[in-house]
Amino acid sequence: MSMGNKRLSIFVAICGAMILSSCEEVDPNALAMCPDFDPAVKYDKASTAEQHLEYDTCIPNDYGQPFYHEMSEPIIVRLKDSRKFLQLKFSILTKHDFMAQRRVSKHERALRAAFNERMLMISEEDTNIEGFRSSLSQDLVNLANESIIKAEVDRFPEIVKDVLITSFIVE
Numbered sequence: 634m635s636m637g638n639k640r641l642s643i644f645v646a647i648c649g650a651m652i653l654s655s656c657e658e659v660d661p662n663a664l665a666m667c668p669d670f671d672p673a674v675k676y677d678k679a680s681t682a683e684q685h686l687e688y689d690t691c692i693p694n695d696y697g698q699p700f701y702h703e704m705s706e707p708i709i710v711r712l713k714d715s716r717k718f719l720q721l722k723f724s725i726l727t728k729h730d731f732m733a734q735r736r737v738s739k740h741e742r743a744l745r746a747a748f749n750e751r752m753l754m755i756s757e758e759d760t761n762i763e764g765f766r767s768s769l770s771q772d773l774v775n776l777a778n779e780s781i782i783k784a785e786v787d788r789f790p791e792i793v794k795d796v797l798i799t800s801f802i803v804e
Contacts, residue, residue, distance in 0.1 A: 667691035693733035722800035
C-alpha cells in the first residue's frame, strides 16, 4: 500500500467516525442538568421558548449549598377531635442550586395542599408527644419531595432536604 493510499484510508476512517458521531440520536425525553448560574441571565423571564423549556425541565445540580424558601402564609387547621386550631409556618431547605429553589417556589400550592392534608390528621394529644415536631417535619419532607416529583417527572431527584417549622401555635 502506497503512502498516498494510507493517508486516504486514514482520512476516510476519520471522516466516517465524525459522521457517525454527529448522527447520534438524542432522546427528547432525556433529563438534562440545569445550567450554571449566570447573574446576567433572568431565569424567570426566558428570552426564547427553548430557554423557558430548559429552565422548567432541567434537573437541579446538587451543590450542597443551603437555600431556604419561606412559605408565604401560615397553614391553619382545626385539630382532630378538638376545638383548638393549629397554625404552622414553614421554611423549606434544599441543598441544590437556584433552580431547585425556583421549583419549590413554583410548586408551593401543591406543597401547601400536601402539608394541609397531613396537618388535618393531627390531634391535640399528638402535639404533646415528645419528638412530635421532628416527626412531623420528616413527614413533611417526604410529602414535599413526593409532591414535587409528582408535578415534575418520575425521575426527578428529591430536592427537599428539610422542612423547618418556623412558627408553631396551638390555640
